[in-house]
Amino acid sequence: MGEMHxxxxxxxxxxxxxxxxTIIGLTRGRDTKFHHxxxxxxxxxxxxxxxxxxxxIKIRGKAEILTKHGQLRSDD
Numbered sequence: 911m912g913e914m915h916x917x918x919x920x921x922x923x924x925x926x927x928x929x930x931x932t933i934i935g936l937t938r939g940r941d942t943k944f945h946h947x948x949x950x951x952x953x954x955x956x957x958x959x960x961x962x963x964x965x966x967i968k969i970r971g972k973a974e975i976l977t978k979h980g981q982l983r984s985d986d
Contacts, residue, residue, distance in 0.1 A: 920959065920960045920977070920978060921957055921958065921959050921960075921977075921978075922957070922958045922959075922960075922967060922975060922976070922977050923955065923956075923957050923958075923975070923976040923977075924950070924955065924956045924957075924958065924967075924969060924973050924974070924975055924976075925953070925954070925955045925973060925974040925975075925976075926950035926951060926952050926953065926954050926955075926971065926972070926973050927952065927971075927972040927973055927974060927983070928952050928971055928972045929951045929952050930949060930950075930951070930971055931949070931950045931951075931954075931969065931970065931971035931972065931973045932947060932948070932949055932950075932969070932970040932971060933947065933948045933949075933950065933956060933958065933967060933968070933969055934946070934947045934967070934968040934969075934970075935947070935958070935964045935966075935967055936964065936965060936966040936967070936968060937963060937964070937965065938962065938963055938964065938965035939965075942965070942966070945963065945964070946964075950973075969984050970984075971984065972984060972985070
């Protein structure tokens with residue numbers, strides 16, 4: 911449970927600042943692959959969680975991102 915809890919604990923909040931922001935989940939393991947994608951329109955918010963299967967999240971477009979490490983904005 912300890913290792914699983916560490917892997918699955920972090921959340922990321924993403925708020926689209928324009929239409930068509932793409933959020934892509936990348937797999938964990940030997941080969942990194944895309945496993946899920948979402949499109950957000952301006953003002954929409956998504957709360958994503960790192961899991962046993964998700965090791966990275968890629969964001970395309972202008973968005974505000976909140977993590978436990980702080981707040982940042984992506985460029986276009």
